[in-house]
Amino acid sequence: ALEMQLTPMLVLLRSTLDQLQEKDTAQIFAQPVDIKEVPDYLEFISNPIDFSTMRSKLESHSYRSVADLEADFNLMVSNCLLYNSKDTVFHRAALRLRDLGGAILRHAQRQATNTG
Numbered sequence: 001a002l003e004m005q006l007t008p009m010l011v012l013l014r015s016t017l018d019q020l021q022e023k024d025t026a027q028i029f030a031q032p033v034d035i036k037e038v039p040d041y042l043e044f045i046s047n048p049i050d051f052s053t054m055r056s057k058l059e060s061h062s063y064r065s066v067a068d069l070e071a072d073f074n075l076m077v078s079n080c081l082l083y084n085s086k087d088t089v090f091h092r093a094a095l096r097l098r099d100l101g102g103a104i105l106r107h108a109q110r111q112a113t114n115t116g
């Protein structure tokens with residue numbers, strides 16, 4: 001529809017990020033993992049990412065497509081699945097976020113494609 005023609009990618013990406021973050025009800029992914037609290041984190045995770053960092057990247061035009069946003073979302077989930085063992089709340093939260101996020105990202109990709 002015409003209004004989507006006038007809606008820039010940035011608006012779609014912001015809306016998609018908001019929808020993804022809404023699913024993180026425990027706010028486990030809201031801020032970077034605190035290296036002072038978790039001193040061995042960087043021994044396992046080479047590319048930390050969280051929603052606040054993703055938002056800064058979005059606003060500084062680091063994401064040119066839904067795929068770019070999706071790549072950092074998948075990295076954030078993968079980091080969490082790797083660092084936290086299977087019997088933890090964090091690991092379970094990452095699996096849930098991955099599944100709920102998948103539907104949100106598929107819908108966003110359709111919107112991006114439909115607006116040319």
Ligand SMILES: CC(=O)c1c[nH]c2ccccc12
Nearest residue numbers: 028029033038080083084090
């Ligand atoms: C997202 C994630 O892995 C974490 C979010 N908060 C944490 C605190 C200690 C260890 C890991 C985490």
